[in-house]
Structures are given as structure tokens and as C-alpha cells.
Amino acid sequence: MLLVALAATSLYSYLLFHTIAELVAVGIAIAVFTVVWNARTMRENSYLLVTGTGLLFVAGIGLLHTLAYKGMGIFVGYDANLPTQLWIASRYLLAGTLLAAPLLFRSDLDRRWVFAGFAGVTGPLLLSIFVFPVFPDCYVEGVGLTPFKVWSEYLISALLALGAVAFYRLRDAFSPRVAGHLIAAILVLIASELAFTLYVSVYGIANQVGHLLMVLSFGLIYIAFVETGIRQPYAVLFTGLVASEERLRREKDRLRQYLDIAGALFVVLDADGRVSLINRRTSEVLGYPADVVVGEPWIERFTPPGRAGTSPDALLQADAWGY
DSSP: OHHHHHHHHHHHOHHHHHHHHHHHHHHHHHHHHHHHHHOHHHHTSHHHHHHHHHHHHHHHHHHHHHHHSTTOOOSTTOOTHHHHHHHHHHHHHHHHHHHHHHHTTTOOOOHHHHHHHHHHHHHHHHHHHHTSOOSOOOEETTTEEOHHHHHHHHHHHHHHHHHHHHHHTTGGGSOHHHHHHHHHHHHHHHHHHHHTTSOSSTTSHHHHHHHHHHHHHHHHHIIIIIIHHHHOHHHHTHHHHHHHHHHHHHHHHHHHHHHHHOSSOOEEEOTTSBEEEEOHHHHHHHTSOHHHHTTSBHHHHHOOTTOTTSOHHHHHTOGGGTO
């Protein structure tokens, strides 16, 4: 319903439609950054940190694109080429962010260096457009899109697709809700970029469809990061739980290795007197595999007659057992 209402504003003024659409995306990007940057546990997550910080700089270029759009009259002396250049710059940055985030998932990143890295990329991009005019033309009045702009959209779509594949491989590290919305957002972004290869006029129907798809994709990003991050922060931070479980599993495996190579006999009982862990040497003495022994009541199952009150250590070392 919101997308239909947004599309209806173009009947009154396409410039109004474009401004609202871009500001919605800018607002959501800033909201994601705000949530990630201010939640300590979120900013310690490399994927969330990279994505949130990157979206802030995408929002900055997107705001300039909105103000420079044909008809706004803010940047005097420029034509429709300027906002199109800014658009392509922001899309390259967005695609790079969504591809780099899953690749840096397991990295321990300092948020100040992440911020500085994005600033170091965004600064030269803006300089190449406003100060040193070396950024290729993207739109020519009376002609339409340049080959550079069209092929850039295809390349950006390919980068987004790679980002989706990279994130899909990490989907188990996130809650199904978050993973599903993020993958859907990237796929809609790809459709949006492809729509932007078709228009001739910056006020054309293909341009409008591209912006509607862009708003939809950022809406999905909003649900994944902002809404879920506020209402169910554990869902967004599921990666932290997974990492903790992985560390616990590694420590448990390491302990089991130490016990297995030890010559001593080890038996761990739970509060109910059932076996929860034995080492390899104990398994050999009992004559049963470890998976058969674990979970069995120690006293009833493995205590020799007349030894019910004896400790496990004493039992395992008793002469009656042959040791």
C-alpha cells in the first residue's frame, strides 16, 4: 500500500516522488548505521559493522544524488549527468559493502578503521565527480544513458549477486528472519539495478520502477536490521551465540583429546549418578564403547557386587578389575 501511495505521488510531481523515494532509502540507511554503531554487541560483529557503516556513506552520496536531481535547482551549472554519476557511485559503494561484509565476517575489525576505510573510498569518489571531473559520463541530454552507465549497472548487479551468494553461505549464523529478509533485499536490489538500465528519460517509467524496487529493498533491510534489532536483538546478534557455541565445542573437543591420550582413568557423573563423560582408557577397562556407557547409571550398571559404596576411582583401580 505504501509503494502504491508513493507511486501515486508521481502523478502530481515526479520530482516529489523521486525525493520521497530517495529520502526513505537514506533514512533507513542512517537508521541501520545508528542501531549498529550504538549497540556494543552489534558493532563487535564484523558483518553488521561493515554493512551498517557502509550504508551510512551510501546514504551520504544518495542524499547528494537527491539534491542534484534534475529540477531541484540546487547544483547550478550541472545537468542530469551529475545525479546519474552520483547514483552509480553510490551503487558501486553499496554493492561493494554487501560483498565485503560476508567476506570479512570472521575478521576482528576496529570500528574506527572501518569508518576510515569507507571515508577513504567515498572521498575520492566525490572528488572525481565534483573537483577533478574524471568520473565517466553516465547520462547525455537528448541521448540517454551512456554505455558506461549501462554496463556499470550490470557489473553492480553481478557484485550484488556475489554478495548474496556469500551471505547465503553464512545464513546459518543468523536467525531465519534476518537471513531471509537480507537475501530478499539483495535480490530486489538486483532487479532495481536492471530496471535502471532501461530508461531514456530521468522521469521515465523504467526509472520509476527502479526507484520503487529500491524502496522495497531498503524496506526489507529495515525489517532485518532496525525492526528486528530493536524488538528482537538476539535474532540480529545470533552470530555472537554461534561463535560462543563454536568456541565451547572446540574447548570440549580439546578436553576430550587430552583425556583420551592420558593413561589415567576418568569418569564424570552428573547429579543423577549417570555417566556423562569417560575417556578412552576407561572405555577399554569397562569393555564398552563410550557412546554405550554415556547416559547409563554408574552404580547400577558398572559397580561390581559388594562395591556399591566405593568411589569410581577406587573401583576402576581395584584388584578385582585386574589393575
